[in-house]
Amino acid sequence: MTDDHLEDALRGRFQRLKSEESGTAPDFAVMYARAEAEAGSLDAGGSPILPFARPRRPLTALTLAAGTLAAAVLAGILLLQPDTQDREFEALVTAFALESAGWRTPTDELLRVPGMEMLRSVPTVGWPRGVVPEGSEDTGTDTDVMG
Amino acid sequence: MKRFLIALTVMATWVPWGGSPALEGQAPTQAPDDPIFQSLFSAELVMQHRRAIGLTDEQRDAISRMIQDLQGKVVSIQWELLDDMQDLSDTLQRPRVDLDRALDQLDVVLEQEKRVKQAHLELLIRIKNVLRPEQIQQLERLRREAGRT
Numbered sequence: 001m002t003d004d005h006l007e008d009a010l011r012g013r014f015q016r017l018k019s020e021e022s023g024t025a026p027d028f029a030v031m032y033a034r035a036e037a038e039a040g041s042l043d044a045g046g047s048p049i050l051p052f053a054r055p056r057r058p059l060t061a062l063t064l065a066a067g068t069l070a071a072a073v074l075a076g077i078l079l080l081q082p083d084t085q086d087r088e089f090e091a092l093v094t095a096f097a098l099e100s101a102g103w104r105t106p107t108d109e110l111l112r113v114p115g116m117e118m119l120r121s122v123p124t125v126g127w128p129r130g131v132v133p134e135g136s137e138d139t140g141t142d143t144d145v146m147g
Numbered sequence: 148m149k150r151f152l153i154a155l156t157v158m159a160t161w162v163p164w165g166g167s168p169a170l171e172g173q174a175p176t177q178a179p180d181d182p183i184f185q186s187l188f189s190a191e192l193v194m195q196h197r198r199a200i201g202l203t204d205e206q207r208d209a210i211s212r213m214i215q216d217l218q219g220k221v222v223s224i225q226w227e228l229l230d231d232m233q234d235l236s237d238t239l240q241r242p243r244v245d246l247d248r249a250l251d252q253l254d255v256v257l258e259q260e261k262r263v264k265q266a267h268l269e270l271l272i273r274i275k276n277v278l279r280p281e282q283i284q285q286l287e288r289l290r291r292e293a294g295r296t
Contacts, residue, residue, distance in 0.1 A: 106228070107257060
């Protein structure tokens with residue numbers, strides 16, 4: 001087969017393929033005209049209608065309310081944080097106070113030295129029972145020897 | 148069994164069950180008649196009046212950390228003290244008590260008690276140092292007023 005003959009064969013096959021597909025493909029001129037028309041048009045708000053643009057839905061009262069509620073809940077959570085920490089502080093201190101109130105050292109009794117109680121309650125001599133001279137300390141004990 | 152009963156007895160004098168007889172019937176806001184406590188403020192007192200004195204979040208968190216530090220220290224000391232008291236108790240129970248041994252063991256016990264008291268005093272001092280002068284004055288006034296009621 002010569003080169004010319006091959007070329008003719010290829011040209012023929014290409015033409016046949018082109019005519020087969022041209023039947024199903026949309027007309028280019030029609031498509032171009034439609035795209036031009038869409039690009040040139042504007043919506044009710046004056047905005048250009050872009051190809052493949054989704055129609056915009058206006059914000060409804062329900063959407064606004066839901067957004068406000070979500071914001072309020074988030075704000076509430078953030079504001080309540082200090083109260084939670086405050087309660088934790090209170091619980092910690094209360095538990096510690098109860099714990100430390102019961103602290104007694106095992107050797108405390110060793111501080112109760114025999115005889116020291118007697119030294120703290122010196123008997124008063126020379127005054128009737130119940131009479132405390134001015135300027136003197138009332139020990140509040142029953143060691144008054146005047147009876 | 149005997150050792151267990153002794154340990155239980157020792158724990159009853161040390162482990163914080165119930166209230167201390169010294170504080171029974173005493174309002175928590177009153178300072179005990181004590182030169183140490185009269186000048187310092189318990190965490191409980193600060194907590195009760197935290198809004199009145201305007202305790203800040205930073206101060207509150209600092210005090211919380213101090214308490215947790217103290218609790219950690221004291222728990223470990225308490226266990227050691229329990230063992231040391233057990234040793235002293237064993238020595239004292241013998242018919243013939245070794246005096247030197249008993250006194251040495253008492254020294255060990257007293258050293259543990261000292262550690263607890265030091266840690267507690269450190270907490271009280273740190274609490275006071277966290278407060279501002281005006282907060283200290285307010286607390287003193289509030290404590291005096293509570294003492295009168």
